[in-house]
Amino acid sequence: MKQLMTGNEAIARGCYEAGVTLTAAYPGTPSTEILENMAQYKDDIYSEWSPNEKVAMEVAIGGSIAGARSLAAMKHVGVNVAADPIFTYAYTGVNGGFVFVSADDPGLHSSQNEQDNRYYGKAAKLPVIEPSNSQEAKDFTKEAFEISEKFDVPVMLRVTTRICHSKTPVETAERKEVGIKPYEKNISKFVATPANGRIMHVLLEKKLKELEKFSNETHLNRIEWNDKKIGIVTAGVAYQYAKEVFGEKASYLKIGLSYPMPMDKIKSFAKEVDTLYVIEELEPFMEEQMKAHGIECIGKEKISNIGELSPHVLEEALLGTTPEVLELDENKAVGRPPTMCAGCPHRGFFYELSRKKNIMVTGDIGCYTLGSAEPLNAMDTCICMGASISAGHGAQMAFNKNGVDKKVVGVIGDSTFFHSGITGLLDIVYNKGNAVTVILDNRITGMTGHQQNPGTGYTLMGEKAPIIDIEKMVRACGVEDVQTINPLTLKESKDAIDKALATDEPSVIITKWPCVLKEFTQEDYEEFDLTKSICQVDEEKCTTCKVCGKVGCPAISFGEKAQIDPTMCVGCEVCLQVCPFKAIEKVGE
Amino acid sequence: MKKTKNVLLVGVGGQGIILASKILSQGLINAGYDVKMSEVHGMAQRGGSVTTQVRFGEDVHSPIIGIGQADIIVAFEKMEAYRWLKYLKPDGIAVVNDYAIPSAPTLSGNVPYPESILDDIAAVVKNLTVVKAADLAVELGNIKAQNIVLLGALLKAMAIDDINWEDVLVENIKEKFVPLNKKALAEGMKHV
Numbered sequence: 024m025k026q027l028m029t030g031n032e033a034i035a036r037g038c039y040e041a042g043v044t045l046t047a048a049y050p051g052t053p054s055t056e057i058l059e060n061m062a063q064y065k066d067d068i069y070s071e072w073s074p075n076e077k078v079a080m081e082v083a084i085g086g087s088i089a090g091a092r093s094l095a096a097m098k099h100v101g102v103n104v105a106a107d108p109i110f111t112y113a114y115t116g117v118n119g120g121f122v123f124v125s126a127d128d129p130g131l132h133s134s135q136n137e138q139d140n141r142y143y144g145k146a147a148k149l150p151v152i153e154p155s156n157s158q159e160a161k162d163f164t165k166e167a168f169e170i171s172e173k174f175d176v177p178v179m180l181r182v183t184t185r186i187c188h189s190k191t192p193v194e195t196a197e198r199k200e201v202g203i204k205p206y207e208k209n210i211s212k213f214v215a216t217p218a219n220g221r222i223m224h225v226l227l228e229k230k231l232k233e234l235e236k237f238s239n240e241t242h243l244n245r246i247e248w249n250d251k252k253i254g255i256v257t258a259g260v261a262y263q264y265a266k267e268v269f270g271e272k273a274s275y276l277k278i279g280l281s282y283p284m285p286m287d288k289i290k291s292f293a294k295e296v297d298t299l300y301v302i303e304e305l306e307p308f309m310e311e312q313m314k315a316h317g318i319e320c321i322g323k324e325k326i327s328n329i330g331e332l333s334p335h336v337l338e339e340a341l342l343g344t345t346p347e348v349l350e351l352d353e354n355k356a357v358g359r360p361p362t363m364c365a366g367c368p369h370r371g372f373f374y375e376l377s378r379k380k381n382i383m384v385t386g387d388i389g390c391y392t393l394g395s396a397e398p399l400n401a402m403d404t405c406i407c408m409g410a411s412i413s414a415g416h417g418a419q420m421a422f423n424k425n426g427v428d429k430k431v432v433g434v435i436g437d438s439t440f441f442h443s444g445i446t447g448l449l450d451i452v453y454n455k456g457n458a459v460t461v462i463l464d465n466r467i468t469g470m471t472g473h474q475q476n477p478g479t480g481y482t483l484m485g486e487k488a489p490i491i492d493i494e495k496m497v498r499a500c501g502v503e504d505v506q507t508i509n510p511l512t513l514k515e516s517k518d519a520i521d522k523a524l525a526t527d528e529p530s531v532i533i534t535k536w537p538c539v540l541k542e543f544t545q546e547d548y549e550e551f552d553l554t555k556s557i558c559q560v561d562e563e564k565c566t567t568c569k570v571c572g573k574v575g576c577p578a579i580s581f582g583e584k585a586q587i588d589p590t591m592c593v594g595c596e597v598c599l600q601v602c603p604f605k606a607i608e609k610v611g612e
Numbered sequence: 613m614k615k616t617k618n619v620l621l622v623g624v625g626g627q628g629i630i631l632a633s634k635i636l637s638q639g640l641i642n643a644g645y646d647v648k649m650s651e652v653h654g655m656a657q658r659g660g661s662v663t664t665q666v667r668f669g670e671d672v673h674s675p676i677i678g679i680g681q682a683d684i685i686v687a688f689e690k691m692e693a694y695r696w697l698k699y700l701k702p703d704g705i706a707v708v709n710d711y712a713i714p715s716a717p718t719l720s721g722n723v724p725y726p727e728s729i730l731d732d733i734a735a736v737v738k739n740l741t742v743v744k745a746a747d748l749a750v751e752l753g754n755i756k757a758q759n760i761v762l763l764g765a766l767l768k769a770m771a772i773d774d775i776n777w778e779d780v781l782v783e784n785i786k787e788k789f790v791p792l793n794k795k796a797l798a799e800g801m802k803h804v
Contacts, residue, residue, distance in 0.1 A: 185675055189675035190647075191675065192647065267674040334677075335679045346678060348680040349737065351694070355729065357715055357725065359659070359695075359716070361660040364658060393658065397716065575716070580718075
């Protein structure tokens with residue numbers, strides 16, 4: 024019987040059915056659930072959370088060289104982090120089949136940009152495969168391993184948020200054991216010295232020619248003939264939108280292998296139809312290549328390269344029809360931006376940070392990016408993972424050199440520190456910087472939904488693991504001024520910030536308290552006082568001065584008096600500490 | 613059912629929308645429909661708005677619903693109902709939970725919560741059903757069952773209440789909560 028699966032579940036299932044024995048990833052929306060779903064196959068497949076995407080990619084490359092079918096998964100910006108090894112692995116080729124997933128996020132549902140990673144396939148010279156639903160996500164994952172081994176190349180499986188997070192029916196199959204391929208030492212293949220690399224490049228160009236021929240023949244690129252007045256070349260979820268809008272009123276060339284493109288097939292398809300549209304989400308990746316081959320087509324001149332596509336976007340762009348909608352006043356519904364949760368251990372620290380004048384706060388990627396939101400506004404920048412520390416150091420050195428009296432504070436999470444913060448911190452110490460680094464250690468990878476990391480004591484497959492001690496690691500980087508504090512205590516936070524700002528040495532503050540949404544471990548219960556209790560307003564004492572509102576807690580609202588929602592409050596006491604009238608008290612301990 | 617039906621569920625993280633959508637999709641699959649369901653949940657646990665879209669019929673292509681295309685909107689929170697009304701067909705059905713959850717701008721006191729939003733909805737939606745799902749769930753014993761009350765209302769409003777939904781409930785809900793949720797489902801069906 025068919026099961027409803029998300030694209031991510033289906034990719035994990037595809038790995039299982041393809042006989043894969045190793046997978047690795049760093050969590051990132053919309054890719055995270057691929058590896059979360061791998062845990063159920065742990066009897067057959069070794070899977071891990073790696074500290075970052077580059078490590079994950081290299082772990083999977085190692086598995087592939089050793090002879091195992093291996094997969095790495097990451098979000099689109101993760102591929103930027105992992106790009107270095109993949110460009111060279113395209114040169115060397117594989118042993119066991121190798122596939123990496125790039126989960127792009129058109130529409131920026133949960134990302135800092137909406138880059139189109141199909142260009143990586145072209146730039147790194149490796150095949151790109153794009154499924155358009157969960158069944159294909161599973162089947163194409165298996166195909167990708169076949170292609171990787173047949174043509175001796177790494178393969179990119181490119182998916183998007185709507186593929187990853189949509190549930191569509193999937194017919195599953197049994198696992199096919201492929202075992203491990205024999206590993207033989209082969210220096211000229213796997214040692215990418217300049218001398219070997221020159222030869223590899225020639226070989227790779229030859230493989231691409233063969234792949235182009237394959238692209239014209241494979242069922243992954245298929246034609247559906249209907250009415251020939253309109254022909255549509257399309258890929259990924261855009262194919263589903265095109266079918267929704269045009270149905271049988273158009274013929275389709277559905278592209279599953281979008282690099283190298285099946286140019287001969289496209290040319291003969293183009294000849295048969297009156298008007299040719301290229302419908303692809305984000306950039307004109309296919310359109311540019313088709314036009315370079317002299318194929319007349321209509322694409323981005325009508326369909327925007329900004330944001331997600333959808334059936335109504337296509338209708339408007341290509342048919343000129345606008346859907347009939349109710350008459351509404353857009354201003355009536357007040358916005359609902361994400362906020363730090365009630366009881367979030369980051370809140371108290373950011374509250375104190377927001378009160379400091381003349382500082383620049385360089386932020387990072389995680390829940391704590393919400394420190395930039397109203398009413399705290401306690402962040403100046405957020406670029407990418409790790410940049411809080413390294414860009415913070417750069418800003419501090421620029422201020423110092425140019426006589427600007429301003430201190431820089433970089434804030435980063437625990438998982439993000441392991442991801443790419445360590446090297447930045449080394450840089451501060453080595454180059455004698457004086458920026459302050461804050462590591463917000465909430466004992467879990469928070470924003471992506473609670474994945475384990477080197478600091479949590481558990482692995483992806485649920486096994487106990489050594490806990491990497493952040494304070495020891497910071498000291499090992501050469502930082503001497505290290506303070507580990509409880510961020511729920513405002514005075515402790517304030518004193519730590521004051522002390523760090525006053526020093527001219529590299530200094531680090533580690534705020535340590537578990538995420539309020541975390542499923543607490545035995546270790547958490549032993550280390551932290553996690554007794555359940557809540558805060559309550561004493562209406563006699565409350566003057567409705569709204570100072571407690573300045574901490575930005577979603578459990579606090581104002582009527583006649585301040586109110587604390589008892590179902591949301593976890594008793595973190597941050598509001599209690601800021602109340603000038605001692606009108607908030609702890610109950611239920 | 614030749615023509616694909618479009619169901620949009622909207623609300624706030626923590627209200628049980630994803631579970632309700634899962635039960636709905638599973639029941640429709642069991643009944644032999646082609647089903648596609650899409651969810652946006654990246655910020656769900658951080659007070660952001662949550663939507664899921666379920667499309668079912670004989671042959672469904674797009675996993676998402678276009679503007680002006682939803683046959684029904686089920687809103688777990690009333691301000692969210694208004695926010696998503698542009699996705700409703702002009703003659704579509706709206707089932708709205710008479711329940712307000714403040715958002716960050718209203719909490720800070722900068723902007724008032726639009727208390728009269730139900731009237732604004734009634735002014736434009738011809739086919740509107742208001743359900744006090746939270747109150748009904750509390751009466752049944754647990755506010756968390758409001759999602760299943762609303763699911764019951766949805767099934768009735770879409771005339772797909774003839775599928776064996778109780779079996780799907782049993783598959784998806786912890787055993788000790790099954791009796792409560794069966795009652796919640798029946799209660800929801802009564803209110804359309």
